[in-house]
Amino acid sequence: MKLLFKNIKELLQVRNEPIKFVSGKDMGVLPTIKHAFLVAENGLISDFGTMDDCPSSSFDTIIDCTGKMLMPTWCDSHTHLVYAGNREAEFVDRINGLTYEEIANNGGGILNSAKVLQDTSEEALYNQSKVRLENIINLGTGAVEIKSGYGLTVEAELKMLRVIKRLKENYPIEIKATLLGAHAIPKEYKDNKDAYLDLVINELMPKVAEENLAEYIDVFCETGYFSVEDTNRILQAGKQYGFIPKIHVNQFTAIGGVQVGVKHNALSVDHLEVIRNIDVEALKTSKTMPVALPGCSYFLSIPYTPARKLINAGLPLALATDYNPGSAPSGNMNFVVSTACIKMKMTPEEAINAATINGAYAMGLQDKLGSITKGKLARLILTKPVNSYGVMPYSFGDNMVEKVFVF
Numbered sequence: 261m262k263l264l265f266k267n268i269k270e271l272l273q274v275r276n277e278p279i280k281f282v283s284g285k286d287m288g289v290l291p292t293i294k295h296a297f298l299v300a301e302n303g304l305i306s307d308f309g310t311m312d313d314c315p316s317s318s319f320d321t322i323i324d325c326t327g328k329m330l331m332p333t334w335c336d337s338h339t340h341l342v343y344a345g346n347r348e349a350e351f352v353d354r355i356n357g358l359t360y361e362e363i364a365n366n367g368g369g370i371l372n373s374a375k376v377l378q379d380t381s382e383e384a385l386y387n388q389s390k391v392r393l394e395n396i397i398n399l400g401t402g403a404v405e406i407k408s409g410y411g412l413t414v415e416a417e418l419k420m421l422r423v424i425k426r427l428k429e430n431y432p433i434e435i436k437a438t439l440l441g442a443h444a445i446p447k448e449y450k451d452n453k454d455a456y457l458d459l460v461i462n463e464l465m466p467k468v469a470e471e472n473l474a475e476y477i478d479v480f481c482e483t484g485y486f487s488v489e490d491t492n493r494i495l496q497a498g499k500q501y502g503f504i505p506k507i508h509v510n511q512f513t514a515i516g517g518v519q520v521g522v523k524h525n526a527l528s529v530d531h532l533e534v535i536r537n538i539d540v541e542a543l544k545t546s547k548t549m550p551v552a553l554p555g556c557s558y559f560l561s562i563p564y565t566p567a568r569k570l571i572n573a574g575l576p577l578a579l580a581t582d583y584n585p586g587s588a589p590s591g592n593m594n595f596v597v598s599t600a601c602i603k604m605k606m607t608p609e610e611a612i613n614a615a616t617i618n619g620a621y622a623m624g625l626q627d628k629l630g631s632i633t634k635g636k637l638a639r640l641i642l643t644k645p646v647n648s649y650g651v652m653p654y655s656f657g658d659n660m661v662e663k664v665f666v667f
């Protein structure tokens with residue numbers, strides 16, 4: 261199968277030499293080719309350049325992209341899109357004045373989603389989740405990480421991870437699975453958190469490893485959830501199974517989550533709405549990708565991750581949706597990119613870098629996705645006719661994606 265995209269108004273995120281991620285000032289640079297062509301052969305990018313060099317050999321399909329942009333698909337490195345039901349009632353409770361924390365303390369929040377998920381069959385969970393996955397693919401996502409964490413029993417966590425595995429088998433995009441057994445403390449373990457950690461470490465982890473259900477390990481390191489010591493224990497235990505850490509830190513309070521992540525060579529530390537200078541310093545010593553989740557800040561009306569502080573310190577930054585029923589019920593990366601520009605003062609170049617190559621790195625996919633580079637997967641977004649790429653984040657709430665190519 262050989263495809264030619266011709267007359268592309270602008271081809272975005274062109275990297276002739278492979279890169280792992282971009283950081284600091286380099287995030288403000290988005291290399292492009294104007295009036296371009298691209299050839300995709302058997303699902304891989306095989307050639308691109310200006311229309312002056314457009315090949316004339318025979319193609320199975322020729323797509324005329326006059327007036328439109330072509331770019332790599334979004335890489336969404338943090339989601340919880342496998343969940344059951346929704347938390348619309350809590351949404352209304354928050355409108356009426358309760359806080360996210362108060363709702364959680366009253367037995368709602370993550371525990372609410374866990375109860376519904378425990379009572380949902382694997383088949384029903386798959387059917388609910390696949391609708392969300394299909395929706396985000398149509399919105400331009402070509403790789404996604406999905407976490408467990410709404411099971412909170414061995415059986416229900418395995419159910420979630422098996423659903424993720426089935427999605428992986430049935431859909432053409434890259435899916436990475438993360439074990440988030442330590443997402444909340446189940447009611448039965450309220451006064452005995454250590455016993456729950458024992459269950460995660462001694463019973464859940466070996467089963468997940470045996471069935472090869474996850475590549476990454478996550479912990480909600482936060483006041484009232486799991487401490488730095490708990491996080492350290494889980495990450496240490498995960499090491500013997502080869503689980504790589506990608507953890508929730510600094511969402512509401514900064515308690516040392518960044519440091520424990522860096523200590524364990526976490527691939528990413530995510531949320532970071534609250535960040536201290538010592539956290540920035542710790543990240544500078546690491547290869548850990550900071551990940552911001554502006555959809556969560558928007559939905560909960562909590563601070564946005566201080567992108568400027570991180571980027572001005574020379575660090576990289578990735579953007580992801582956090583798609584979940586409680587704090588970010590949207591998997592729309594276009595909205596995330598737009599919100600990062602509007603609320604976090606990221607430039608369109610920075611936001612697009614953060615949502616493509618840096619997102620790919622935060623899933624270990626930087627060699628396969630995240631840029632227009634020969635040999636990478638031809639997962640592509642064709643936009644509607646636009647004057648410039650800045651119009652995409654500018655037109656917040658509009659869908660500027662015309663077609664998504666995921667082979």
Ligand SMILES: N=CN[C@@H](CCC(=O)O)C(=O)O
Nearest residue numbers: 369370480556582584586587
């Ligand atoms: N913060 C922890 N976990 C999710 C939200 C969980 C929920 O409210 O269901 C998050 O990343 O925001």
Ligand SMILES: [Zn+2]
Nearest residue numbers: 338340508582
């Ligand atoms: Zn999350």
